[in-house]
Amino acid sequence: MQTKVKSLKQTEALAKRFAQNIKKGDVVILNGDLGAGKTTFTQFVLHNLGVKDIVNSPTFAILKSYKGKFNFHHIDAYRITNEEAIEIGLDELFENKNDVFFVEWAENISALIPKKVKTINIKYIDETTREFNIDE
Ligand SMILES: Nc1ncnc2c1ncn2[C@@H]1O[C@H](COP(=O)(O)OP(=O)(O)O)[C@@H](O)[C@H]1O
């Protein structure tokens, strides 16, 4: 599914619809350049799934876990490698098959990513416009 959103509000609405299809065990891969909106979209989805305490913690946090409708793990692998991901236990984290994962820069930790994923590609068009390609 491809769609263009023209504002944060529209991104929020898209995230709300996407959230309705989230099931336990889902691994969501978010692709796109820095500033595309991967984190923003993930936070909107989490909000819609009962997560109340989303802190805009520093971007260098690799892993943020939340409790809502499911146990959620938001991973930003921008600065890590497969080896480092294993060192900090992300391979074991992915064994929690009832949890839901959102992963930015998944290509950096490709060895750990399960086979079955939902992929979201986000393209920056202009300051407030983004093109979303969602493959569920
Ligand atoms: N329509 C939109 N959808 C998503 N983000 C948007 C949109 N318009 C503006 N933005 C802004 O773009 C930035 C995206 O940043 P972020 O989500 O951290 O990107 P990424 O995680 O992909 O690096 C935020 O500052 C957000 O407010």
Ligand SMILES: [Mg+2]
């Ligand atoms: Mg991000």
